[in-house]
Amino acid sequence: MHKVIEPKILYFGTPVVLISTLNEDGSANLAPMSSAWWLNQSCMLGMSRKSKTVQNLIREQECVLNLPSADLVGAVDKLALLTGANPVPETKMQRGYSYESDKFGTAGLTPEPSDLVKAPRVAECPVQLEASLIKVHDFGEPSSLVSIEVAVTRVHIDEKLLMTGEKNYIDPEKWSPLIMNFCEYFGLSGKLHPSRLAPVFGPPSREEGSRALS
Ligand SMILES: Cc1cc2nc3c(=O)[nH]c(=O)nc-3n(C[C@H](O)[C@H](O)[C@H](O)COP(=O)(O)O)c2cc1C
Structure with a gap:
């Protein structure tokens, strides 16, 4: 039985990203966010123009997308309810x-x-993605929200996450992202089912192996 409801937020579960940017004075800002999705070598980030991160990104045209593993949840939560914006915007002050x-x-x-x-x-x-700004799109007008398209220019991966014997493939069984599910922190529960997509995008050796099996 489904019910029609009017939820305040639609945060159905996305990975947490810690975005590092440079402030005007050369110091670093760091902000948690989770409205992020990936396509090809690019990422789309949903944030408010009032955040210091967006202001820094627009001015500097670059950032690092740091992906915390689930075990870094304590550090991430210490950054909640903080801003690098001074003065603190009124709406944030009220919250x-x-x-x-x-x-x-x-x-x-x-x-x-960083390198670049x-x-x-x-x-x-364990995952650090250097990125450069491609375009800022207005989002949900009228509002201060923007979706920010960035291109990943360099990928740094903790070697412990690599597939055995592979230089350029991350083993999803070894990567444990921190997930924001509505406003609570979750991890992933583990692989549920073999994927028909995995052999297509996986390392060539595995693709051949899987074709050989089919
Ligand atoms: C786990 C987590 C996820 C968040 N996700 C987002 C998000 O996707 N978009 C956003 O605008 N703010 C998000 N926030 C709130 C920002 O962290 C907050 O606006 C912060 O003040 C931004 O910092 P800055 O002003 O120094 O850039 C999130 C906060 C936490 C703790």
Whole structure:
């Protein structure tokens, strides 16, 4: 039996991304977000123009998308209700947000230099994607929301996540993303069923292997 409801949010579960950007003074900002999806070598990010992250991204034209694993949930939650925007925007003030200039320190995370962009990577995150801004699209007007298209220019992966014997393939069985499901943190429960898509996009050796089996 389905019911018609009017939920305030439609956050059905997406991976958490920690976006690092550079502030005007050269220091780093770090913000958790989860309205992110991927296509080819690009990513679309949904955020508010009022966030320091969006202001930094538009000015600097670049960022790092750091993907925390599920075990980093404590560090991520320390960044909730913080902003690098000073003064804190009125709507955020009403929700209990406060200004924090040292988000890395607050979360106990370590900045490490990136290769191609000025913003630092988060050393503890197993996936770090350097990215450059492609386009800012207005979203859900009238509102301050924007969807931001970025192109991933360099992929850094903790080698522990690689498929055995493969240089360029991430093993989904080894990657444990942190998921924001509505406003709560979740992990993935594990593989449910063999995928018919996996052999098509997997490493050539496995594709041949799977074809040989078919
Ligand atoms: C797990 C998590 C996910 C979030 N996802 C989003 C999001 O997708 N879009 C967004 O605008 N804000 C999101 N937020 C809120 C931002 O982190 C918040 O606006 C923050 O103040 C941005 O920081 P900044 O102003 O320093 O950029 C999320 C917060 C948390 C803790």
